[in-house]
Amino acid sequence: MMVAHPRPLLVILLQLLLSCLPALGYSSNRFFYQDILNGNGNGEIHFNGVKLHVDSSQPFVFALRGSNATLSCRYWYEPELSSPRRVRVKWSWLPIVGGHETDVLVAIGPRIHSFGDFRDRVHLRQDSPGDASLVMTELQLNDTGRYRCEVIDGLEDKSATVNLELRGVVFPYQPPHGRYNLTYHDAQQVCQEQDSTLATFEQLFQAWEEGLDWCNAGWLADGTVQYPITKSRSPCGGLGLAPGVRSYGRRHRHLHRYDAFCFSSSLRGKVYYLQLPQKVNLTEAQQVCFNNGAQIAKVGQLYAAWKFMGLDRCDAGWLADGSLRYPINNPRRNCGPMEPGVRSFGFAPPHHKHGVYCYSAGTR
Structure with missing residues (x-):
């Protein structure tokens, strides 16, 4: 005689849960969630059939140090919602050269918090519904980089990026003790001491396009060593080499020594x-x-x-x-x-x- 074993408790609970899904409006090709923050008091449930969009109308912004800049970001829903939603807006910053993504600002409804060097220099524009544009004041040399606008609504999470670049001037620099005496970290320091920062390749390339010609190799912010030549000549790559930005590639930041290319705005x-x-x-x-x-x-x-x-x-x-x-x-x-x-x-x-x-x- 066979004795039936009692069903495990987990199986019983799972069957009970599945029996409730039709009452909640479940469909086989969608998931659902209940957003307590955005609830309307009637137990409203939002499905992922409503799509969240985030975009920037201006992916590149150019500005000067000390000025203000607005990084555009807008979000909207398809289909359009009948009532406004409370979302979480987060702006973060990634330097052009290496480093980790850093929080700039987080906002949930009227509550806004800024972080680190951006504290009290940033706020949201909020000129119209869905406007999450970041307004930055008193721009600093190190503000250059890629900014990410992230909008979070429950399980939905969309983002857009904006690149901020400062306009300025690149200049070669060597210290009093002579040519090719700077490690990468020395180069960072001397540029900072001269009210500037190590130039990026993009900044050096633009300076070359504007006529910068310098035959001494110097550090750039990405750890490469390069120099701009507009007039080809023997000591600077040879007469047969076309004008351009010459590169030594990446060098050892502690062992190798060169000059520096600094950037000021x-x-x-x-x-x-x-x-x-x-x-x-x-x-x-x-x-x-x-x-x-x-x-x-x-x-x-x-x-x-x-x-x-x-x-x-x-x-x-x-x-x-x-x-x-x-x-x-x-x-x-x-x-x-x-x-x-x-x-x-x-x-x-x-x-x-x-x-x-x-x-x-x-x-x-």
Whole structure:
């Protein structure tokens, strides 16, 4: 005689659950969920037959340091919903070169929270239903990168990306102790000290298109070593090699040493040549700028003033790193080559007497 074994409890529970599905409106080719946050009090259930869309009308945004920028993002539903939904909007940032995705802002309804270096510099525009555009203020050099707008509604999760790029000027830099003395991390530091950041390949390529020609190889932000040539010549790849951006590829960031290509953007304030009754040494130059309510200008600030403010002066002056330079926008006799640029005399002995360029953060 065979004895029937009692059915396992798990099987019984599963059968009970399946018997309830028709009452909930279940269909074999869809799943359902109940969104408590968006519930209307009537036990409303939303199916995935309603599709969430997220898009950006402007995938590339170009701006200047210190300015504001709006990164567009809009979401909508198909078919259109009869009542608004409370969604979670999240903006995150991925640097152009390496690094991890970083939270910028999270918003759920009226509650908004910003993070890290973006704190108090970002908010949502929200001009119309479905507008999740990110408004950024006081843009910084390191804000360049790819931004992701993610909209989450229950189990639905859609996103769009916007690339932010700062317009600026690229300049080659080598320290006082000479050519090819910088590791990758040294290059990062010296650019930062000169009110700039390591240039990306895209920024160097654009500078090359605008005429930058430099035969010394320098670090870029991605860890490659490259240099731009507009006039082919023997020491710079050979006469037979077409103009372009020459590349050494990726180099060891701790062992290999080169120069640096730095990137600076527009600046708030003003760089000016300080009129003095007599020339000054480097220590005196720092002091006279301070006495004038300013500070001695950095190399990146001089380049930005030349590029964006049209600074033109045929007098060499001290800069913060101990170099002597002067900016020319209107080439003329006795002011260097017959093309615009920032001229450099290199690093003079600090006791020598010269003029000085100052930087004032306020309006002058």
